[in-house]
Amino acid sequence: MDASDIRLSHTMQMHLTRYLNQITKDIGHMLDTIANKDCCILNEFEKVHFLFSDLQMTAASYYLNSYLSPFTDRYQELSIAIRHLSERKHGALIVIQRETSLEPVITKGTVVGANLSYPLLESIFYPGSPLHDGAVLIKKNSIVSAGNVLPLSQSVTQDQSFGTRHRAALGLSEVSDALVLIVSEETGKASFTLDGKLYPINPGGIF
Structure with a gap:
């Protein structure tokens, strides 16, 4: 789609x-x-x-x-989590797997295997949490793993002011059909990547 x-x-x-x-x-x-x-x-x-x-x-x-919506019916949980993380300027990187398997392109982190909920997402990305620097992987309505490492974008030029999270989100979206949500810990701004492109979103009214 x-x-x-x-x-x-x-x-x-x-x-x-x-x-x-x-x-x-x-x-x-x-x-x-x-x-x-x-x-x-x-x-x-x-x-x-x-x-x-x-x-x-x-x-x-x-x-x-x-x-x-075709890949998870817990997007309200995602919306709440993004809004709270944005308000608190807690950096986050959330990967939603779509059609393509992501196993060949990400370095696996820690298995979570829990239902997708905003309290769990917020706790994972709480500053100082052992897993807050990596990416969360979501399949359907489950948090599969956390602390995953994503491939960095090779198309971002030096004059583009992207941090590691944004480069990782762009990198994964360049090699898969995954959708990646990002919250910047510097600004609190939220965005998502798809097909190698970055789109800003309003965390107060995502869905």
Whole structure:
């Protein structure tokens, strides 16, 4: 499944249309400002940038739900965990296996073999936990293992400011169809990778 296979709901269509109409309005105001030779448009640039960023996160969160739903019905647990981890700036790396087996491309960590729940995910990624630096592997509704090591991306250039977690998430998504959720411990921002691409998401409204 890719983005072309997913139909937007009526509610999401209305939401995105409202965002785009506001962006169009703001750009029109910027054009009027320039025409009037008033060059103080930095605030307008910032506003449009914010709206575009929020629009991207909203759309990415919607598609994330669609990507996950065929492979796990515990995505509400994932949503809560990502939100809590983001609020606390606890770094996390969560791999959801889809069609392709990941055994050939990851270095196995510690077997967990437990039902997927947000308290367990949060405890694994609690700072100082023996397993918090590695990746959690999820298959269907189970946490299979933790502390897994993922292949680092070979396509990230030196001028791209990606940390190890993001490089690992991108690396795995470049060699498999896995979906990887990331929370940055520096910023608390959440994102996911799929097919070698990184998408920011809104941790307060992922699903």
